[in-house]
Amino acid sequence: MPILTEKQVAAVQAHLAMAGIKAPLREELLDHLCCAIEERMERGQDFETALPDCLHSWPIRHLKKLQTNILITTKLKPMLVRFTATAAAMAGLVFLSPFSLPPDAPMERDEVSFLLENEYLLEEAFVFEPPTGSPIPGVDLKNPDKTLTSTFGMRMHPIFKQKRLHTGIDLKADIGTPVVATANGKVVFAGENGDYGICVRILHDDGYVTVYSHLHQHDVIRGEEVTQGQKIAAVGNTGKSMGPHLHYEVLKDDVPMDPLALLEE
Ligand SMILES: [Zn+2]
Known part of the structure:
Protein backbone atom coordinates (compact mmCIF):
# COMPACT_ATOMS: atom_id res chain seq x y z
CA MET A 1 0.00 0.00 0.00
CA PRO A 2 1.48 3.40 -0.93
CA ILE A 3 2.08 5.79 1.98
CA LEU A 4 1.36 9.50 1.52
CA THR A 5 4.29 11.90 1.80
CA ALA A 10 -0.48 18.54 4.49
CA ALA A 11 -2.68 19.06 1.42
CA VAL A 12 -5.40 16.95 2.99
CA GLN A 13 -4.94 18.79 6.28
CA ALA A 14 -5.37 22.12 4.52
CA HIS A 15 -8.81 21.06 3.31
CA LEU A 16 -9.88 20.17 6.84
CA ALA A 17 -8.47 23.42 8.19
CA MET A 18 -10.45 25.33 5.57
CA ALA A 19 -13.62 23.67 6.83
CA GLY A 20 -12.69 24.67 10.40
CA ILE A 21 -12.75 21.05 11.55
CA ARG A 40 -7.12 4.73 -4.68
CA MET A 41 -3.38 5.03 -5.31
CA GLU A 42 -3.05 1.29 -4.70
CA ARG A 43 -5.56 0.79 -7.51
CA GLY A 44 -3.35 2.86 -9.81
CA GLN A 45 -4.69 6.39 -9.40
CA ASP A 46 -2.14 9.13 -8.75
CA PHE A 47 -2.38 11.47 -5.76
CA GLU A 48 -3.35 14.48 -7.88
CA THR A 49 -6.57 12.84 -9.06
CA ALA A 50 -7.23 10.71 -5.96
CA LEU A 51 -7.25 13.79 -3.68
CA PRO A 52 -10.06 15.69 -5.39
CA ASP A 53 -12.00 12.44 -5.87
CA CYS A 54 -11.88 11.73 -2.14
CA LEU A 55 -12.55 15.31 -1.14
CA HIS A 56 -15.51 15.30 -3.47
CA SER A 57 -17.31 12.86 -1.18
CA TRP A 58 -16.43 15.09 1.80
CA PRO A 59 -17.37 18.62 0.70
CA ILE A 60 -16.77 21.41 3.22
CA ARG A 61 -20.47 21.92 3.82
CA HIS A 62 -20.82 18.25 4.65
CA LEU A 63 -17.82 18.41 6.99
CA LYS A 64 -19.13 21.47 8.78
CA LYS A 65 -22.42 19.75 9.29
CA LEU A 66 -20.68 16.68 10.59
CA GLN A 67 -18.77 18.84 13.02
CA THR A 68 -21.97 20.47 14.24
CA ASN A 69 -23.57 17.08 14.61
CA ILE A 70 -20.66 15.82 16.61
CA LEU A 71 -20.77 18.86 18.86
CA ILE A 72 -24.46 18.25 19.27
CA THR A 73 -23.82 14.76 20.54
CA THR A 74 -27.04 14.43 22.47
CA LYS A 75 -28.97 13.58 19.34
CA LEU A 76 -26.36 11.55 17.60
CA LYS A 77 -24.99 9.59 20.48
CA PRO A 78 -28.06 7.59 21.44
CA MET A 79 -28.34 6.56 17.78
CA LEU A 80 -24.71 5.57 17.69
CA VAL A 81 -25.02 3.64 20.92
CA ARG A 82 -28.14 1.93 19.62
CA PHE A 83 -26.37 0.93 16.44
CA THR A 84 -23.26 -0.23 18.27
CA ALA A 85 -25.42 -2.32 20.55
CA THR A 86 -27.27 -3.89 17.63
CA ALA A 87 -24.06 -4.62 15.76
CA ALA A 88 -22.49 -6.13 18.86
CA ALA A 89 -25.53 -8.27 19.53
CA MET A 90 -25.62 -9.44 15.92
CA ALA A 91 -21.97 -10.38 16.08
CA GLY A 92 -22.68 -12.35 19.24
CA LEU A 93 -20.57 -10.00 21.29
CA VAL A 94 -21.31 -8.63 24.71
CA PHE A 95 -24.28 -6.29 24.64
CA LEU A 96 -23.25 -2.70 25.19
CA SER A 97 -25.64 -1.00 27.54
CA PRO A 98 -27.03 2.30 26.20
CA PHE A 99 -26.62 3.58 29.75
CA SER A 100 -22.89 3.03 29.75
CA LEU A 101 -22.34 6.34 28.01
CA PRO A 102 -23.54 9.66 29.42
CA PRO A 103 -25.58 11.44 26.72
CA ASP A 104 -23.68 14.73 26.85
CA ALA A 105 -20.10 13.44 26.93
CA PRO A 106 -18.02 14.49 23.91
CA MET A 107 -17.46 11.79 21.35
CA GLU A 108 -14.32 9.73 21.64
CA ARG A 109 -12.01 9.22 18.70
CA ASP A 110 -13.05 5.61 18.18
CA GLU A 111 -16.69 6.63 18.09
CA VAL A 112 -15.99 9.23 15.42
CA SER A 113 -14.01 6.65 13.53
CA PHE A 114 -16.87 4.16 13.81
CA LEU A 115 -19.24 6.76 12.43
CA LEU A 116 -16.98 7.48 9.49
CA GLU A 117 -16.73 3.82 8.62
CA ASN A 118 -20.49 3.49 8.58
CA GLU A 119 -21.39 6.30 6.27
CA TYR A 120 -25.06 5.42 6.11
CA LEU A 121 -25.21 6.42 9.78
CA LEU A 122 -24.03 9.85 8.73
CA GLU A 123 -26.82 10.05 6.21
CA GLU A 124 -29.22 9.35 9.03
CA ALA A 125 -27.58 12.00 11.18
CA PHE A 126 -28.03 14.57 8.41
CA VAL A 127 -31.76 14.18 8.13
CA PHE A 128 -32.90 17.61 9.15
CA GLU A 129 -35.89 18.00 11.40
CA PRO A 130 -37.97 21.17 10.97
CA PRO A 131 -38.50 23.32 14.08
CA THR A 132 -41.13 21.29 15.91
CA GLY A 133 -40.00 21.82 19.48
CA SER A 134 -41.98 23.94 21.91
CA PRO A 135 -40.58 27.46 22.44
CA MET A 156 -58.69 41.43 13.88
CA HIS A 157 -55.55 43.03 15.25
CA PRO A 158 -56.07 43.91 18.94
CA ILE A 159 -54.17 47.19 18.66
CA PHE A 160 -54.48 48.27 15.01
CA LYS A 161 -58.22 47.28 14.86
CA GLN A 162 -58.04 45.93 11.33
CA LYS A 163 -57.88 42.49 9.74
CA ARG A 164 -54.29 41.38 9.43
CA LEU A 165 -52.45 38.14 8.98
CA HIS A 166 -51.21 36.95 12.32
CA THR A 167 -47.91 35.55 11.17
CA GLY A 168 -47.32 33.34 14.19
CA ILE A 169 -48.90 32.03 17.37
CA ASP A 170 -49.21 33.75 20.75
CA LEU A 171 -48.42 31.85 23.89
CA LYS A 172 -49.42 33.48 27.15
CA ALA A 173 -46.80 33.24 29.90
CA ASP A 174 -45.47 35.24 32.82
CA ILE A 175 -42.64 37.70 32.36
CA GLY A 176 -39.36 35.87 32.84
CA THR A 177 -40.63 32.44 31.67
CA PRO A 178 -37.78 30.75 29.76
CA VAL A 179 -37.95 30.74 25.96
CA VAL A 180 -35.99 27.99 24.18
CA ALA A 181 -34.85 27.33 20.60
CA THR A 182 -37.24 24.95 18.80
CA ALA A 183 -34.50 23.43 16.62
CA ASN A 184 -30.73 23.55 16.24
CA GLY A 185 -29.58 26.65 14.41
CA LYS A 186 -27.72 29.93 14.42
CA VAL A 187 -28.86 33.23 15.91
CA VAL A 188 -29.12 35.80 13.10
CA PHE A 189 -30.74 38.58 15.12
CA ALA A 190 -31.07 39.40 18.81
CA GLY A 191 -32.23 42.84 19.92
CA GLU A 192 -34.89 45.54 19.53
CA ASN A 193 -37.22 45.12 16.55
CA GLY A 194 -39.82 47.93 16.58
CA ASP A 195 -43.38 46.71 17.22
CA TYR A 196 -42.05 43.23 17.95
CA GLY A 197 -40.02 44.53 20.90
CA ILE A 198 -37.01 42.51 21.92
CA CYS A 199 -36.71 39.70 19.44
CA VAL A 200 -34.53 36.69 18.58
CA ARG A 201 -34.31 35.19 15.08
CA ILE A 202 -32.74 31.79 14.49
CA LEU A 203 -31.74 30.38 11.13
CA HIS A 204 -32.09 26.61 10.76
CA ASP A 205 -31.27 24.23 7.94
CA ASP A 206 -33.53 23.77 4.96
CA GLY A 207 -34.62 27.43 4.76
CA TYR A 208 -36.38 27.49 8.13
CA VAL A 209 -36.25 30.53 10.41
CA THR A 210 -37.87 30.83 13.84
CA VAL A 211 -38.68 34.19 15.46
CA TYR A 212 -39.39 34.85 19.14
CA SER A 213 -40.88 38.30 19.94
CA HIS A 214 -41.99 40.69 22.73
CA LEU A 215 -39.21 39.26 24.91
CA HIS A 216 -38.18 40.62 28.28
CA GLN A 217 -34.55 39.92 27.51
CA HIS A 218 -32.41 37.82 25.17
CA ASP A 219 -29.69 35.47 26.43
CA VAL A 220 -27.98 34.84 23.08
CA ILE A 221 -26.22 37.11 20.62
CA ARG A 222 -25.98 37.23 16.85
CA GLY A 223 -23.75 34.52 15.41
CA GLU A 224 -24.24 32.10 18.29
CA GLU A 225 -25.00 28.46 17.49
CA VAL A 226 -27.90 27.12 19.54
CA THR A 227 -29.33 23.68 20.09
CA GLN A 228 -32.95 22.61 20.36
CA GLY A 229 -34.23 23.24 23.89
CA GLN A 230 -31.48 25.73 24.76
CA LYS A 231 -32.70 28.80 26.66
CA ILE A 232 -32.37 31.82 24.41
CA ALA A 233 -34.55 34.44 26.11
CA ALA A 234 -37.31 35.20 28.61
CA VAL A 235 -40.97 36.04 27.95
CA GLY A 236 -41.76 39.73 28.16
CA ASN A 237 -44.17 42.48 27.12
CA THR A 238 -41.93 44.67 24.93
CA GLY A 239 -42.98 46.36 21.69
CA LYS A 240 -46.67 46.55 20.67
CA SER A 241 -47.94 43.92 23.08
CA MET A 242 -51.14 43.65 25.14
CA GLY A 243 -49.64 41.80 28.11
CA PRO A 244 -46.87 39.27 28.70
CA HIS A 245 -46.78 36.65 25.95
CA LEU A 246 -44.51 35.05 23.39
CA HIS A 247 -45.21 35.72 19.72
CA TYR A 248 -43.62 32.76 17.96
CA GLU A 249 -43.14 32.51 14.20
CA VAL A 250 -41.81 29.88 11.82
CA LEU A 251 -40.79 30.94 8.31
CA LYS A 252 -39.88 28.64 5.46
CA ASP A 253 -37.95 30.38 2.68
CA ASP A 254 -39.12 33.74 4.13
CA VAL A 255 -42.79 32.73 4.06
CA LEU A 263 -46.33 19.42 13.94
CA GLU A 264 -48.78 17.40 11.88
CA GLU A 265 -46.47 16.82 8.92
ZN1 LIG B 1 -48.63 37.41 17.91
Missing part, protein backbone atom coordinates in the same frame (compact mmCIF):
# COMPACT_ATOMS: atom_id res chain seq x y z
CA GLU A 6 4.27 14.66 4.41
CA LYS A 7 3.46 17.18 1.74
CA GLN A 8 0.49 15.16 0.52
CA VAL A 9 -0.83 14.77 4.07
CA LYS A 22 -11.64 20.62 15.15
CA ALA A 23 -10.32 17.68 17.18
CA PRO A 24 -11.18 14.85 17.59
CA LEU A 25 -12.93 14.88 14.24
CA ARG A 26 -9.95 16.51 12.50
CA GLU A 27 -7.44 13.76 13.36
CA GLU A 28 -9.94 11.05 12.57
CA LEU A 29 -10.95 12.56 9.25
CA LEU A 30 -7.34 13.06 8.31
CA ASP A 31 -6.67 9.34 8.87
CA HIS A 32 -9.83 8.44 7.04
CA LEU A 33 -9.15 10.62 4.01
CA CYS A 34 -5.49 9.61 3.80
CA CYS A 35 -6.45 5.92 3.85
CA ALA A 36 -9.07 6.48 1.17
CA ILE A 37 -6.49 8.25 -1.02
CA GLU A 38 -3.92 5.52 -0.44
CA GLU A 39 -6.47 2.87 -1.44
CA ILE A 136 -41.73 27.36 26.08
CA PRO A 137 -40.61 24.31 28.08
CA GLY A 138 -43.56 22.40 29.47
CA VAL A 139 -46.02 23.77 26.91
CA ASP A 140 -47.19 20.98 24.60
CA LEU A 141 -47.87 22.66 21.25
CA LYS A 142 -50.13 19.75 20.26
CA ASN A 143 -52.28 20.49 23.28
CA PRO A 144 -51.52 24.05 24.40
CA ASP A 145 -54.82 24.58 26.27
CA LYS A 146 -55.26 28.14 27.48
CA THR A 147 -51.63 29.06 26.82
CA LEU A 148 -52.41 29.50 23.12
CA THR A 149 -54.16 32.87 23.03
CA SER A 150 -53.93 33.52 19.29
CA THR A 151 -53.49 31.17 16.34
CA PHE A 152 -51.88 31.70 12.94
CA GLY A 153 -54.03 33.33 10.23
CA MET A 154 -56.22 36.34 9.51
CA ARG A 155 -57.54 38.06 12.61
CA PRO A 256 -44.54 32.61 7.46
CA MET A 257 -46.17 29.28 8.16
CA ASP A 258 -48.39 27.90 10.89
CA PRO A 259 -46.07 26.45 13.55
CA LEU A 260 -48.85 24.10 14.62
CA ALA A 261 -49.41 22.74 11.10
CA LEU A 262 -45.74 21.81 11.05
